[in-house]
Amino acid sequence: MRTEPVYRNSQPCVKKVLEYLAEISGDRIITGQHTQTIPMEELQKIKNVTGKEPALLGFELLAYSPNINEEDTDDVCMTEVIENRDTLKCAYDWAEKKGLITFTWHWFSPLGGRSKAFYTEHTDFDVEKAVTPGTAEYEAMISDLDHMASLLKPFSDKGIPILWRPFHEMDGTWFWWGSKGAEPAKKLWHIMYERLTSVHDLTNLIWVWNAGSGEFYPGDDVVDIVSVDIYPPEHEHTARKEEYLNMTEIAGEDKIILIGEIGVLPDVDAIHDEKIGWASFMTWSKEFCLTEDYSTDEYLKHVYDSPYAITKEDLPILY
Numbered sequence: 001m002r003t004e005p006v007y008r009n010s011q012p013c014v015k016k017v018l019e020y021l022a023e024i025s026g027d028r029i030i031t032g033q034h035t036q037t038i039p040m041e042e043l044q045k046i047k048n049v050t051g052k053e054p055a056l057l058g059f060e061l062l063a064y065s066p067n068i069n070e071e072d073t074d075d076v077c078m079t080e081v082i083e084n085r086d087t088l089k090c091a092y093d094w095a096e097k098k099g100l101i102t103f104t105w106h107w108f109s110p111l112g113g114r115s116k117a118f119y120t121e122h123t124d125f126d127v128e129k130a131v132t133p134g135t136a137e138y139e140a141m142i143s144d145l146d147h148m149a150s151l152l153k154p155f156s157d158k159g160i161p162i163l164w165r166p167f168h169e170m171d172g173t174w175f176w177w178g179s180k181g182a183e184p185a186k187k188l189w190h191i192m193y194e195r196l197t198s199v200h201d202l203t204n205l206i207w208v209w210n211a212g213s214g215e216f217y218p219g220d221d222v223v224d225i226v227s228v229d230i231y232p233p234e235h236e237h238t239a240r241k242e243e244y245l246n247m248t249e250i251a252g253e254d255k256i257i258l259i260g261e262i263g264v265l266p267d268v269d270a271i272h273d274e275k276i277g278w279a280s281f282m283t284w285s286k287e288f289c290l291t292e293d294y295s296t297d298e299y300l301k302h303v304y305d306s307p308y309a310i311t312k313e314d315l316p317i318l319y
Contacts (some may be wrong), residue, residue, distance in 0.1 A: 001025065002254050006224050011200065011203045013319035017100070018206065018224060020318055021256045021279040029268050030100065030310045031303070032056030032282035033180060033289060037083045040090055040168045049297045050304035053312035056100040056163075058282050060084050062118065065108035066147050067140070080116075088151065095160045099319050102163035102282065105148070109176050110140035119178040127180050131187040148202040156204040161319050164205040165260055166192055171213040182215040184239040187222045189218040199243040210260045212243070214250035215255055222247070226251040227260035227280075234294050239270035244278060253277075263288050265295040265303050272308040 001022040005014045016155070024030070031054040033042050040057075047053055061119050063084035070078065088236030091101055106118040110130070113270065129137040155162055169176045170185050178185050196202045209223045217223070226247055230240055240259065247257045260282035266281050303309055 002220075002224075003256075003312050006207060006220075006222055007197045007203065008207070009197070009201065009203050010205075011156075011159055011161070013159055014204060014206055014224075016318050017161045017163075017258065020259075020316065021225070024310065025256060025277040025279045026275045027272060028308045029266075029271055029278050030055045030280035030315075031061060032058060032102070032280050033102075034058035034060070034282050034285040035090065036060040036080075036087065036094055036285050038086060038090060041104045042283075042285055045290055046300065046304070050301050050311075052304045054138075055312050055315040056102060056280055056282060057091075057094050058102045058104055058285075059087045060106065060285075061087070061148070061151075062106035062108065062150055063233050064148065065105075065118075066144050067110050067113070067117070068108050069114050069117065077115045089239040091155075095155070095158070097312070098315070098319065099312055100156075100163065100280075100315065100318070101160065102165055104168055106167055106175075107144070107166075107177070110144040111137055117177055120174055120176050123176055124143070125176050127177055127184045127188060131184050131191060137314050141191075142195065145195045148157070149196055149202060152196070152202055152205070154202065156202045159204065159208055159319055161165070161204050163208050163225070163258075165208040165210050165227065168210040168260060170209070170211040171216045172211075178216070182213075185216050190222060193218075193222045207260065208260070209251075212246065217250055220251070220255075223251070223255070225256045225258055229261040231261075231263035232260060233297070235299075236263065236264055237267045237295070237299060239267055239274050239276045241274060241276050242279070244276050248277075259284075263294055265299055268303055268306045268309045 003018040033054040109117040109123035109125035116125040128140045129135045208225045210227045
């Protein structure tokens, strides 16, 4: 399993995380939870129910998008933006505890759009133009990338590794980055990769590709880890073997494979018993964690008590 970072100037912490993920794959799995507010209610719920903390926390960067149209929006959109503001502070606090970090960016379109303009239906932003140098769309996109790089740079300066999962669900048409199919989406990935590495020299990023279709795969040379998002029926707890095998067909067994997002808790005992090589999972936020509609509190405790689940208490110091 490849543990050499794709970016040749990556800090040692990147390789250390990759080596650890490779080591546990097929035996144990890292517990993860997405958050999107300053109180991180999901983390508090897990601590209250299990007495433990997840080893991996996910943080949402949507509020850091430079082009949020506050003049043409709705209450649902603005509530989410307001709740997400300053989540980078939570990420810093978690890093001080030496927990693992992953970032999701619901990127409001760099030009035009209304309300939740990361959705295709809310913007006419053309990704085919965005990957064409010289266009207004390209310039707006590069400006946004430079802005995001400035926010990520302090993490790099402090040697904090980030599981960086941009353009999530790339093969879905519902986000603007996937709206025109595979070719512009892959070009978009390469542009971001070159901008954040060659131009901004962010040496702490672990590049996590997120999709379920190999048609959208940008290449082994720009991807450290592959992942997929899974939303099964309520209370369907399995090892997600079929989805795992699909990912091995896309990127081969040489790549570390994660569950990027999941709506119900996976069966970590089955993952161990069936030798399914997921290295981590991340339950989505809000009702997927805070209610028992998808996973009961009893099952949550069962997962965190499993000898095959790696919680924050089990995680070695990786940076």
